[in-house]
Amino acid sequence: MARINEHFLKLQAGYLFPEIGRRVQAFAAEHPDKAGQIIRCGIGDVTEPLPSAAIEAMHKAVDDLATHENFHGYGPEQGYAWLRETIAQNAYAAHGIRVSADEIFISDGAKCDMGNILDIFGPDNSIAVPDPVYPVYVDTNVMNGNTGNIQEDGTYEGLVYLPCTPENNFVPDIPKEKVDLIYLCFPNNPTGAVARRNDLIKWVEYALANDAIILYDGAYEAFITDPLIPRSIFDIPGARRCAIEFRSFSKQGGFTGVRCGYVVIPQELTGKDGQGNRVPVSQLWARRHSTKFNGASYIVQRGAAALFTEQGLLETHTLISHYLGNASLLASACRQVGLRVWGGENAPYIWVECPKGTSSWEMFDKMLKEALVVITPGAGFGSMGEGFFRISAFNTRDNVNEVCRRIHKLFA
Ligand code: MLT
Numbered sequence: 001m002a003r004i005n006e007h008f009l010k011l012q013a014g015y016l017f018p019e020i021g022r023r024v025q026a027f028a029a030e031h032p033d034k035a036g037q038i039i040r041c042g043i044g045d046v047t048e049p050l051p052s053a054a055i056e057a058m059h060k061a062v063d064d065l066a067t068h069e070n071f072h073g074y075g076p077e078q079g080y081a082w083l084r085e086t087i088a089q090n091a092y093a094a095h096g097i098r099v100s101a102d103e104i105f106i107s108d109g110a111k112c113d114m115g116n117i118l119d120i121f122g123p124d125n126s127i128a129v130p131d132p133v134y135p136v137y138v139d140t141n142v143m144n145g146n147t148g149n150i151q152e153d154g155t156y157e158g159l160v161y162l163p164c165t166p167e168n169n170f171v172p173d174i175p176k177e178k179v180d181l182i183y184l185c186f187p188n189n190p191t192g193a194v195a196r197r198n199d200l201i202k203w204v205e206y207a208l209a210n211d212a213i214i215l216y217d218g219a220y221e222a223f224i225t226d227p228l229i230p231r232s233i234f235d236i237p238g239a240r241r242c243a244i245e246f247r248s249f250s251k252q253g254g255f256t257g258v259r260c261g262y263v264v265i266p267q268e269l270t271g272k273d274g275q276g277n278r279v280p281v282s283q284l285w286a287r288r289h290s291t292k293f294n295g296a297s298y299i300v301q302r303g304a305a306a307l308f309t310e311q312g313l314l315e316t317h318t319l320i321s322h323y324l325g326n327a328s329l330l331a332s333a334c335r336q337v338g339l340r341v342w343g344g345e346n347a348p349y350i351w352v353e354c355p356k357g358t359s360s361w362e363m364f365d366k367m368l369k370e371a372l373v374v375i376t377p378g379a380g381f382g383s384m385g386e387g388f389f390r391i392s393a394f395n396t397r398d399n400v401n402e403v404c405r406r407i408h409k410l411f412a
Contacts, residue, residue: 007145010156016135016380017043020364024374034372039399039406041330042374044189044348044392046254047399048322050303051315054253057306061299075295078286079106079262083305087262090308091221091247097234099264103282105289106304108296110219110248110261115140116292117215117244117263120284121271125180128160130172132190132378132385134217137183153383163384164191170342170351171199174206182207184233185217187224190381190390191351192327192343194229200236207242213271213281214243219261222252222320224346240266244281251323251348251394253307253316260296260304323348326400327393333404334391337411350391354378355411363389371406 014022020042028035049055064070078084084101092099107113114136127146129137138156141147148157155161160179162172170193172184184203186195195203207214216233224231233243245264249255265285270278296304306312327344334341340353354363360377367373367389376392378385393400 005143005145007143007147010142010147010149011139012150012154015139016376020374020376020380023364024368027368037372038368038374039372039395039403040374041392041395041403042376044251044394046251046256046323046394047396048254048319050254050258051307051312051319053306053309053312053315054255054258054303058258058299058303061302064302065298072298075298075301077290077293077295078102079104079295080298080301080305083301084262086305086308090313092232092234092264095231095235097232098240099232099234099266103264103266105263105265105285106296106301107261107263107289107293108259108300109250110217110246111136113246113261113263114215114217115143116288117246117285118144118146119288119292120281121181122274126160126178127158128162128175128179128182129382130164130183130185130188131155131161131383132164132381132388133183134185134189135381137215137217138382154379155383161382161384164188164193165384166340166342166353169193171195174202178210178212180210180212182212182214183217184214185219187220187347188343188349189217189220189347190349190376190378190385191388192345192347192349193351194224194226194346196228197230197236200230200233200239204233204236204238204242208238211272212242213269214239216243216245218245219248220251220347221247222316223324223348225324226346229346234264234266240268242269244269249304249307252320253304253312254319255300255304258300258303260300322397323393326395326397329400329404330391330393330407333407337407339411344393348393350393351378352389352391354387354389360386360389367410371403371410373403373406 084104088101164170170191248261265282269281331344342351344350360379364377376390378388
């Protein structure tokens with residue numbers, strides 16, 4: 001009989017967002033009269049149409065495939081050079097950050113990359129994750145056998161959890177112990193926290209001193225409006241020797257349904273083999289990429305490249321401003337009813353403290369049943385998320401205004 005990967009059996013029953021979807025569906029089925037009024041601020045999924053620059057480029061790319069002259073079959077596994085070059089120029093050089101096109105690997109999204117990256121790391125690494133955390137980092141480590149069993153408080157044996165609390169502004173402190181891989185995400189999902197330059201300098205110094213690698217999730221970089229906040233881990237001296245950065249067009253360009261992201265692995269970054277020899281990490285990732293991936297689609301890459309044209313940049317800016325405007329309205333509404341709120345300024349997520357005595361799943365139920373608004377319970381992001389809930393600002397302005405009205409009514 002075929003043996004399964006038993007590490008999967010250690011996972012909590014369902015991935016967070018499908019589980020929320022299941023609960024919302026069950027509620028809607030029980031209350032068909034209310035189903036149409038439910039507003040979803042749970043999963044961070046975009047609502048606005050794509051920038052027309054991307055739409056036009058993708059239409060044109062479809063037409064290319066209709067002719068012998070412009071036809072494209074398999075593309076380069078690492079992504080088309082024209083997309084990698086425009087990213088190097090616009091997402092990095094334009095902000096004074098050195099990343100070269102051949103250090104960029106195009107993919108079908110950051111979530112896949114964050115999980116797939118574990119293919120190139122060995123089994124005995126000590127791994128640190130923030131708590132609360134984007135569940136993908138934890139679950140993919142469980143699947144890969146990098147953890148022990150789940151414990152009563154929802155944490156997994158063998159992982160080093162880095163508490164993120166109001167006291168540290170949800171930016172984790174350096175651990176006392178030595179770890180080998182560190183997940184960081186800024187602007188943060190779920191808390192909306194941002195890391196200042198000094199915070200990141202500490203992490204880079206720690207990683208260099210401990211020969212560790214930082215897996216830096218920059219999926220929400222486009223929401224940074226404060227010029228003092230670093231846009232990339234590679235803005236920090238030394239980071240090229242100790243970090244990998246993950247980026248996504250999902251939120252920047254509204255590509256959640258289109259699928260495109262990228263990983264940046266600097267040439268200087270190395271890991272060690274069993275004999276202690278240094279091996280360039282990008283070589284391993286290139287090997288993995290070319291073996292298991294045939295490249296993101298030509299059409300999608302044309303769409304992504306168009307986000308960096310003059311028109312694309314303007315439209316992207318409008319899109320981000322829309323969601324940041326939503327975030328600001330939602331944060332104000334929560335503050336006005338006396339709730340404590342974090343995030344939502346350089347990030348599309350609001351992190352809200354539950355009223356005293358209410359757990360985060362109780363808050364989820366209350367918001368769903370009494371306000372017909374879906375939020376994400378903090379406990380779904382880890383044990384330190386208990387006592388908080390996340391509101392996603394990815395929505396239409398009308399819906400956000402309505403959610404604000406309902407928050408006022410619920411807490412009046
Ligand atoms: C979220 O809601 O946390 C995100 O949409 C999840 C994701 O980007 O995969």
